[in-house]
Amino acid sequence: MTQRVYSTRRRVLVTGGAGFIGSHLCERLLDDGCDVLCVDNFFTGTKDNIAHLVGRPHFELMRHDVTFPLYVEVDEIYNLACPAAPIHYQYDPVQTTKTSVHGAINVLGLAKRVKAKILQASTSEVYGDPQVHPQPEAYWGHVNPIGLRACYDEGKRCAETLFFDYYRQHKLRIKVARIFNTYGPRMHPNDGRVVSNFVVQALKGEPLSVYGDGGQTRSFCYVDDLVEGLVRLMASPDDFTGPVNMGNPVEFTILELAQKVVELTGSKSKIERKPLPSDDPKQRQPDIALAQEKLGWTPKIALAEGLPKTIDYFRQGRPEGQTPSVHR
């Protein structure tokens, strides 16, 4: 690893740094005094998400696709690059698997070369349609390997496998976070995910689409809470690798969420039932006991606080040209 002569700032690489979570993470790391390298191919992320960071002396932006190797000198790597919403990851499923698997191989190879600590943004989707509720980290999941979600779910599972094999075989310092539904400003307005869907529909006065009977549950973590968890995980002792669940354990039914959005936006929208898509999980709630014990982390921002901030973001409208470039 190249010796640094002038700066003692931690040099941190964030792949997928121009995305929803990545942009908040870059901001937090800069505020913490890190030197941040944001790498993104702008598939679903946008320059507008990080426009306010460009010009800060310790922020650097690089257009790069993680399916190709990257040679940079860094101390820590947060690997977030991967489309996260079904309409985005199903647009080019082969590329999605490549992003998770080839991307993991490339960033792990980089971490090995420069002896960096590396964190993987994994997902609750590794549990598939769970038969255990809530899901502890020890649960191996219930995933359909050939379904429409498999490119994402199995890609992320394989990335976890690679992280743990690099840990065992090459003694890399790894961290694996299994992220549950996260929401907040800079989510994509048209990503088909439940929070953004409802908010956008309510603001337009359109009916809110509830799939099935709306009795399926989800838990929603505000992005600032999640970023705090990721930073704490990266700073945790080397013998703590995870996987560790990160999410807000407070459960809401989809119907309750729809009603809350209508109430907070003051919309006249009605609720409209639609057929349940295939492989849609019925329940999703994190068991965060491990994160509480090892990281002293518990989400603090309730839906009643985070939802209005998200609604404000959508009310102001995304800057021109911020529609995800799914037709690249």
Ligand SMILES: NC(=O)c1ccc[n+]([C@@H]2O[C@H](COP(=O)([O-])OP(=O)(O)OC[C@H]3O[C@@H](n4cnc5c(N)ncnc54)[C@H](O)[C@@H]3O)[C@@H](O)[C@H]2O)c1
């Ligand atoms: N948002 C959630 O609720 C959630 C839940 C579980 C896991 N995650 C994980 O967190 C990470 C960030 O998710 P997000 O919600 O911010 O999604 P996002 O789509 O906003 O961000 C992903 C970023 O990765 C970039 N990207 C995609 N493919 C790339 C490639 N091949 N090379 C370089 N950059 C690439 C995109 O352009 C985008 O900026 C993802 O890995 C996702 O799987 C998110």
